[in-house]
Amino acid sequence: MNKMELVCPAGSLPALKAAVDNGADTVYMGFRDATNARNFPGLNFDERTAERGIRYAHERGRKVLLALNTYPQPRTWAVWTAAVDRAARLGVDALILADAGLMRYASRTHPGLRLHLSVQGSATSPESIAFYRNKFNIQRVVLPRVLSLSQVRRVVENTDVAVETFAFGSLCVMVEGRCYLSSYATGESPNTCGACSPAKAVRWEETAGGREVRLNQVLIDRYAAGENAGYPVICKGRFEVNGELGYAIEAPTSLSVLDILPELQAIGVQAIKVEGRQRSPAYVAQVTRVLRQALDAVGASPATYAPRSDWIAQLDKVSEGSTHTLGALEREWQ
Amino acid sequence: MKFSLGPVLYFWPKNEVLDFYRQVADWPLDIVYLGETVCAKRRLMRLGDWLEVATQLTAAGKEVVLSSLVLLEADSELKALRQIVDNGHYAVEANDMAAVQLAAGRVPYVAGPQLNIYNGETLALHHDLGASRWVLPVELPHTTLADLQDQRPVGLETEVFAFGRLPLAFSARCFTARTHNLPKDDCQFRCVDYPDGMLLKTQDQRQFLAMNGIQTLSAATSNLIGALPDMAALGVDVVRLSPQSRHMAQIVETFAAVRDGSLEPLAGQTQVATLVSGEVCNGYWHGEAGMDWHGASAQGRRL
Secondary structure, three states: OOOOEEEEEOOOHHHHHHHHHOOOOEEEEOEOOOOOOOOOOOOOEOHHHHHHHHHHHHHOOOEEEEEEOOOOOHHHHHHHHHHHHHHHHHOOOEEEEOOHHHHHHHHHHOOOOOEEEOHHHOOOOHHHHHHHHHHHOOOEEEOOOOOOHHHHHHHHHOOOOEEEEEEEEEOOOEOOOOOOHHHHHHOOOHHHHOOOOOHHHEEEEEEOOEEEEEEOOEEEEEEOOOOOOOOOOHHHOOEEEOOEEEOOOOOOOEEEOHHHHHHHHHHOOOEEEEOOOOOOHHHHHHHHHHHHHHHHHHHHOHHHOOOOHHHHHHHHHOOHHHOEEOHHHOHHHO | OEEEEOOOOOOOOHHHHHHHHHHHOOOOOOEEEEOOOOOOOOOOOOHHHHHHHHHHHHHOOOEEEEEOOOOOOOHHHHHHHHHHHOOOOOEEEEOOHHHHHHHOOOOOEEEOHHHOOOOHHHHHHHHHHOEEEEEOOOOOOHHHHHHHHHHOOOOOEEEEEEEEEEEEEEEOOOHHHHHOOOOHHHOOOHHHHOOOOEEEEOOOOOEEEEEEOOEEEEEEEEEOHHHHHHHHHOOOOEEEEOOOOOOHHHHHHHHHHHHOOOOOHHHHHHHHHOOOOOOEEOOHHHOOOOOOOOOOOOOOOOO
16 A cells, blocks of 8 residues: 655745654745745745755655746746746756646656646546646646545546645635636735735724724624634635625635545545645644654554544644634535 | 627526527627536536527527536536537537547637636647637736737637626535535525525625635626727637626627727726626726726716
């Protein structure tokens, strides 16, 4: 049976080290610009830090993936191709790409460079994966968080591309790469700018009715005194539908597959990914440590594996809304 | 410029769908996209039914394109996709790369608005694979379109989504079923009660989004009729109008009148704004937030 690879986020050099030191097999990072889907101020790597990070990981036998998973437009095309070239020069172990055109560029310009299809590429079926395999020889696909466990199994059974699924972190409710909610409200989206709910569009305000948070004038939520307030993404806001107020799309929660790790391994998932390049090194350390222990426990004895309560507690502590879900993997969630 | 009618995104009763397309036959449209693109569970109209509508519309002089599902999850959905691609008669609108994989090199296809074509290299890729037309992603502005038009391979037609609630997101979760406390697997097809989507309002009572099963649309209706002269100047080949349940005939006529020069764009803009439910928007076209209204003539805007 295969041993699943643990892929952890590195939004900074300290986060990268935290991931490596706590047992990540692989880390993924992005450059400090709009070429990746976590384009936040103060985050990500310039060429020098990237070089140091890659060296740190490689010296310890770990792999480094570089996310270039936004969609370049004609005027900025050269920024993205330069990023592909830089990544190749730096010796990353693979590129995580979403844009088909950029994939064509990368496969033609750097035929030896390993390519992964980003979750932002929205591939949910063996046919769409086959497209990227046939055209660009991708070696791995990151599945959008929309498939049930049995659908993930069907994909794994029907493709020769390695499958990576999300294991923990913020839960995208919408098919990744096909969500324009952020740009509808702010003008900037993950696809165009690498940002969902860009910070500059967020406004907090204390009002008589409570603490309000707006995204470019759109009221995303209103919190009563003492209520925990989360970062305002549209899909986790409280809205009114048919006269009823509530989390009409999804409540603040994080994905966690701790409960089903043996199943994921059994169906042949090759790698599991932790979300959160925008999170702190402490978060990365904590989540990586727990998942390392859990994966080792699955590896030792999948039949008797059960998630330890302290693992669950530690992960819930860093989860949105301090709670977790299996998301679409569980049919009832859908 | 040609006009197309996008696929009906909502779940309308079969008799209403058939009645709608009987009317469409007489409208000043060149191209009609047919089929279910949102939810595979909506099976009142089977492929055979769509093909019958296609025959009628072809007889009425329309070019028919069969649209494919955007989010493919189950084996049954892939089987249905194969049947659409292999229909043997009509071109296919590919709304997922699975459809491109099945059509490429075999069947001419339209690269639909969900395929994320943001640059010239991707345009060239689709052209090489046999695409005959591509649709601009709704979030892109006219400036990017202009750049893409400069890089567009010869023979590839460009289509722009110019009217209708904007498709903004897709999910595994059915929001209509969830609102009614029903599991997705026993949704009782409640989306049939929302012929233009189920409104989602902010807590300060602003209409924000429209939920349509697993799809999220804008509550505001995109109205780019005022940009028709700009689109013509940019060499746009096809202007897409996305169906709503009411006043669609008048909307198509108004767009046609502006295109043909018998109605001023601003007058058309005001007229169209009175024919939609809720606000209008055009922010994306101008490089702003999609929900925004840009321009002097917002007087037709209603709340």
